[in-house]
Amino acid sequence: MGIIKDSKNASGIRIDSLQRGRKIVFFVNGRYTTAYMGETIHAALIAAGYHQFRKSKTCQPRGVFCGMGVCYECLVTVNNGSIQRACMTVVEEGMEVEIDGD
Amino acid sequence: MGIEAYDVVIIGAGPSGIGAATVLAEYSLKILLIDENNQIGGQIWRKPAYQPVSRFRGHQPPTRQPMDLSTGIGTDKNNLHITTPSCVLGVFPDKHLLLSTSDQGVREIKARSIIFATGAREKVLPFKGWTLPGVMTLGAAQILLKQYGVLASSEILISGAGPLAYLLSSQIIGAGGKVTTVLDRSSLATMLNAVWVMAGQLPKIGEGLLALGRLIKKRVSVKHRMQVVEVKGKDKLQEVIAVRIASDGTAVDGSQQRYETQMLACGNGFVPNIELPQLTGCDLIYAVDKGGWIVKTDRSMETSVSGVFAAGEITGIAGSDKSLIEGRLAALSILNQFGKLNSKKYRIRRAALLNKRKHCQRFGAFLNRQWAIHPREWAGIDDAAIICRCEDITMGTIRGWIKKGIRSAPDLKRATRCGMGICQGRTCAPLIYEILAACSVAGKQEPHPLSVRTPVKPIPLGDLARL
Numbered sequence: 242m243g244i245i246k247d248s249k250n251a252s253g254i255r256i257d258s259l260q261r262g263r264k265i266v267f268f269v270n271g272r273y274t275t276a277y278m279g280e281t282i283h284a285a286l287i288a289a290g291y292h293q294f295r296k297s298k299t300c301q302p303r304g305v306f307c308g309m310g311v312c313y314e315c316l317v318t319v320n321n322g323s324i325q326r327a328c329m330t331v332v333e334e335g336m337e338v339e340i341d342g343d
Numbered sequence: 344m345g346i347e348a349y350d351v352v353i354i355g356a357g358p359s360g361i362g363a364a365t366v367l368a369e370y371s372l373k374i375l376l377i378d379e380n381n382q383i384g385g386q387i388w389r390k391p392a393y394q395p396v397s398r399f400r401g402h403q404p405p406t407r408q409p410m411d412l413s414t415g416i417g418t419d420k421n422n423l424h425i426t427t428p429s430c431v432l433g434v435f436p437d438k439h440l441l442l443s444t445s446d447q448g449v450r451e452i453k454a455r456s457i458i459f460a461t462g463a464r465e466k467v468l469p470f471k472g473w474t475l476p477g478v479m480t481l482g483a484a485q486i487l488l489k490q491y492g493v494l495a496s497s498e499i500l501i502s503g504a505g506p507l508a509y510l511l512s513s514q515i516i517g518a519g520g521k522v523t524t525v526l527d528r529s530s531l532a533t534m535l536n537a538v539w540v541m542a543g544q545l546p547k548i549g550e551g552l553l554a555l556g557r558l559i560k561k562r563v564s565v566k567h568r569m570q571v572v573e574v575k576g577k578d579k580l581q582e583v584i585a586v587r588i589a590s591d592g593t594a595v596d597g598s599q600q601r602y603e604t605q606m607l608a609c610g611n612g613f614v615p616n617i618e619l620p621q622l623t624g625c626d627l628i629y630a631v632d633k634g635g636w637i638v639k640t641d642r643s644m645e646t647s648v649s650g651v652f653a654a655g656e657i658t659g660i661a662g663s664d665k666s667l668i669e670g671r672l673a674a675l676s677i678l679n680q681f682g683k684l685n686s687k688k689y690r691i692r693r694a695a696l697l698n699k700r701k702h703c704q705r706f707g708a709f710l711n712r713q714w715a716i717h718p719r720e721w722a723g724i725d726d727a728a729i730i731c732r733c734e735d736i737t738m739g740t741i742r743g744w745i746k747k748g749i750r751s752a753p754d755l756k757r758a759t760r761c762g763m764g765i766c767q768g769r770t771c772a773p774l775i776y777e778i779l780a781a782c783s784v785a786g787k788q789e790p791h792p793l794s795v796r797t798p799v800k801p802i803p804l805g806d807l808a809r810l
């Protein structure tokens with residue numbers, strides 16, 4: 242495991258009126274980041290201030306677009322292997338998420 | 344192991360799928376309801392990912408749904424099986440299906456009857472820079488808020504037409520977020536007209552009034568007939584440029600406005616998810632006032648493939664009420680075919696539902712007209728704007744090929760790779776149909792949908808190999 246840093250300054254905001262699951266930690270490019278049980282990777286990333294998730298064929302920055310599994314713009318690498326749509330994949334305790342850009 | 348068999352398999356658990364399931368579950372039939380999302384409910388009945396809901400005012404409790412989704416469905420009816428998150432990768436005319444589940448990989452199942460209830464996705468008129476992180480669909484911002492309680496940014500600019508732009512604005516404000524401006528493509532007159540069309544649909548008017556009230560209270564500026572034409576930013580959105588569009592589809596001179604913002608949510612209407620029925624061989628028709636390519640059905644919701652039904656947004660965009668009605672219609676027709684409902688009862692119940700559907704269809708036609716984008720605007724998309732986001736194909740490239748004589752979407756795909764990427768044309772295909780129509784010499788465009796293949800959604804290779 243790389244150096245553990247706190248998550249970045251969040252620009253996305255978790256509203257406090259929604260009841261959430263248990264607080265968990267996962268890693269974004271090795272950085273220690275918090276999430277809540279039941280959240281998808283894309284919600285946790287945006288809440289933590291990450292917007293660029295990957296680069297396109299011609300190396301342009303991309304992030305969440307449709308948010309519902311249609312566009313595949315939100316692809317991230319999960320646990321060193323499988324490539325998943327961040328908006329359709331639930332984040333898990335200790336999960337290692339790799340994004341291209343931050 | 345033998346192939347698992349069901350009497351009815353329903354693909355999609357939105358209002359149409361749930362409407363069908365609740366009718367069918369009353370009879371001794373083995374039913375499977377499948378949805379790709381973790382929760383059932385479809386687009387409209389999305390619930391917070393974590394239950395129970397508390398004081399979250401942005402979330403509208405589903406008042407008109409047929410039963411309590413969190414407890415009712417599937418528990419007392421043990422003939423109704425629900426599988427989520429599970430994606431249907433292919434459906435074949437002999438009613439065999441390929442299903443990808445999170446726990447069992449890819450497996451094959453079969454059914455006596457199938458109901459497609461796959462709903463719709465959003466459509467966005469492309470502009471220069473729309474691929475920048477920070478630009479998302481209205482639905483994406485809504486899902487983040489409704490399901491996960493996440494505001495994509497402390498301030499959001501909203502652009503689009505139709506109820507979703509206002510609904511989202513209202514939900515953001517209700518949740519304590521800030522909407523800086525609403526750029527509404529339609530005119531004020533169209534908006535007022537909506538009230539008349541919605542007469543008889545009181546809950547919708549109520550929602551609309553609540554939304555407007557919130558916008559007025561927060562002094563959110565609403566600008567009509569505005570369309571985003573370019574966004575700028577290095578790795579992330581910083582600036583949005585919009586112009587006023589005249590009724591002939593041209594930009595009004597001197598109307599350009601600039602907005603600084605980190606988040607833009609935009610949408611220009613919905614497109615039916617017709618890929619699975621298309622793969623099965625169901626006939627499609629192109630109907631502009633219904634949202635583009637739709638699945639053709641008869642009055643009993645049966646498609647051109649016998650025993651295969653379609654319900655909801657995929658037979659024409661018109662919102663949740665129509666979806667619910669059509670789901671029930673499809674279910675009744677299946678019951679009749681299976682001999683579980685006599686013809687007289689069937690005809691009476693069907694006539695009542697068809698009658699209700701007429702009102703919804705009128706509302707749908709109005710919505711689709713409101714969303715309609717002038718061909719000049721499609722033709723006027725900046726050459727630098729990307730159309731196919733997967734393959735990074737620009738409007739300039741596409742325009743070039745149309746000038747060289749390409750007339751159909753499949754030909755354009757072969758020439759440019761447009762629609763060949765990982766999303767399999769879901770984002771760009773509806774745009775290409777409009778661009779081809781707008782840029783081709785009148786009457787020369789050939790309406791053909793892009794072809795589809797199994798799997799309709801990419802899956803890890805290991806899963807297919809295991810089959």
Ligand SMILES: Cc1cc2nc3c(=O)[nH]c(=O)nc-3n(C[C@H](O)[C@H](O)[C@H](O)COP(=O)(O)OP(=O)(O)OC[C@H]3O[C@@H](n4cnc5c(N)ncnc54)[C@H](O)[C@@H]3O)c2cc1C
Nearest residue numbers: 355357358359379385386387431461462482655656663666
């Ligand atoms: C992004 C978006 C947001 C919307 N928000 C609202 C709103 O707030 N209020 C409102 O009144 N209307 C909203 N609508 C309109 C909406 O289409 C209708 O209200 C209603 O949800 C339509 O019901 P349906 O059953 O036809 O489709 P949907 O509700 O869309 O349900 C279709 C279901 O099929 C599933 N599905 C599709 N393909 C597959 C597959 N291959 N395998 C497995 N499952 C699959 C999907 O996951 C989805 O859950 C929204 C539409 C969109 C696209």
Ligand code: FES
Nearest residue numbers: 308310312313328
């Ligand atoms: S954001 Fe489109 S698939 Fe995830």
